Amino acid sequence: MPETPALVTVTRVKDTDIVEFTQSKILDEGNISEIGNILNDLVDQRPNPVILLDFSNVDHLSSAALGMLINANSRLRKKNGQLRLTSIKPQIFEVFVITKLNKLFRIYANRDEAMESFT
Template sequence: MASGESRLRVQKENDVTQVEFVDRNILDEANIQQIGDEISALIDAEADPKILINFSNVDHLSSAALGTLITLNTKVKGKGGELRLTNIDPQIYEVFVITKLNRLFQIYDTAEQALGAF
């Protein structure tokens, strides 16, 4: 169930906000809503948001989670910032390929590569 606890681990390094998920499965719509709200607040807090979302903990995600990522990407771009994704499990990456969202998002194999490209 959704609760007051954060669904994210957030770390800011230089000017990049790095986000990891607490949950291994990003399926529950209430949790997805909470995750979206939390990352949205991180975007709001930056004039020029540079957000790196790390999927290293994630085993499953649903199309609702993809929808939230798209909304966040649009919001970041609207502020002239950048959203990057990294450490996506091959099975989950296939979901991005099927939906062609691998073309919409900037996806990197490792956090180091993603950070280097900001």
């Protein structure tokens, strides 16, 4: 059993890596950096990474977490990858709207819709 709970779970479904944030808060600098590393590894592993980020459990996140997502997205785009975000709670979605990151990321209400959106 791990000493510290995992920050994310990664499940491969067909060609998509589904990354679910397991904690309710994405605030701690160390955690954000670790999640960033995990996402970067997923991007680097494959020629055309396809990643779905599931925010079902997330109640709080900081601008540093947004920065980490932006970095991962930029890295992925360089490899012609696809990234989708899903199951974002309304109060977190508002953070995306205020920062206009809802225009940068493709956000879907649920996993099925997000999965269908991959080309």
